[in-house]
Amino acid sequence: xxxxxxxxxxxxxxxxxxxxLKEKYKLTHISTGDVFRFNLKNNTELGKQARIFMDAGDLVxxxxxxxxLIDEVNKHPDTNGILFDGYPRTISQAxxxxxxxxxxxxxxxxxxxxxxxxxxxxxxxxxxxxxxGRVDDQDAEKIRNRYQxxxxxxxxxxxxxxxxxxxxxxxxxxxxAEITERVSKVIDNL
Numbered sequence: 001x002x003x004x005x006x007x008x009x010x011x012x013x014x015x016x017x018x019x020x021l022k023e024k025y026k027l028t029h030i031s032t033g034d035v036f037r038f039n040l041k042n043n044t045e046l047g048k049q050a051r052i053f054m055d056a057g058d059l060v061x062x063x064x065x066x067x068x069l070i071d072e073v074n075k076h077p078d079t080n081g082i083l084f085d086g087y088p089r090t091i092s093q094a095x096x097x098x099x100x101x102x103x104x105x106x107x108x109x110x111x112x113x114x115x116x117x118x119x120x121x122x123x124x125x126x127x128x129x130x131x132x133g134r135v136d137d138q139d140a141e142k143i144r145n146r147y148q149x150x151x152x153x154x155x156x157x158x159x160x161x162x163x164x165x166x167x168x169x170x171x172x173x174x175x176x177a178e179i180t181e182r183v184s185k186v187i188d189n190l
Contacts, residue, residue: 001106002027002081004187005088005097007157008114009150010136010143011121011128012172013179014085017114020180021083025187028079032086035068036060055135057142059089059149066096073100081109090153094160111161112186114172114179118147 129137
């Protein structure tokens with residue numbers, strides 16, 4: 001089972017890249033955002049809890065996020081691997097993911113970080129917010145607050161995965177094809 005973690009700030013292109021990579025490598029794509037939206041749309045108990053944080057522009061707490069992701073992984077027992085999009089975002093989530101994957105005889109093969117300038121990403125999200133209807137993509141200050149939280153909580157993940165030899169930074173600016181080529185090169189060299 002090949003498990004890849006894609007990370008980057010909201011708007012960095014994780015979902016876009018995941019669409020190409022899941023087909024190319026026959027992986028199951030699990031997007032934290034999609035899992036949240038499913039729970040929100042269906043007004044599940046987890047969705048109700050997540051909505052409070054998302055509407056305020058905050059990241060959803062680790063325990064809630066982890067519960068949603070483990071439930072989703074368990075729906076795909078026969079997959080070739082998982083492409084995690086937007087998870088983990090904190091050391092405690094990474095440790096929970098490692099423990100869970102170990103319990104099913106697997107591990108994270110690599111983490112790939114899509115890197116881009118904050119202001120470019122803010123503009124991407126504001127554009128997305130015009131058509132998506134997502135409250136968290138329509139206010140520049142809420143977006144910047146998400147980035148501040150991301151920087152504070154997610155930056156330590158770089159060291160966590162670097163120490164394991166699993167961290168790969170990729171330039172997230174350019175055409176979709178250029179970025180896909182950069183990400184594919186990392187995966188092909190695992």
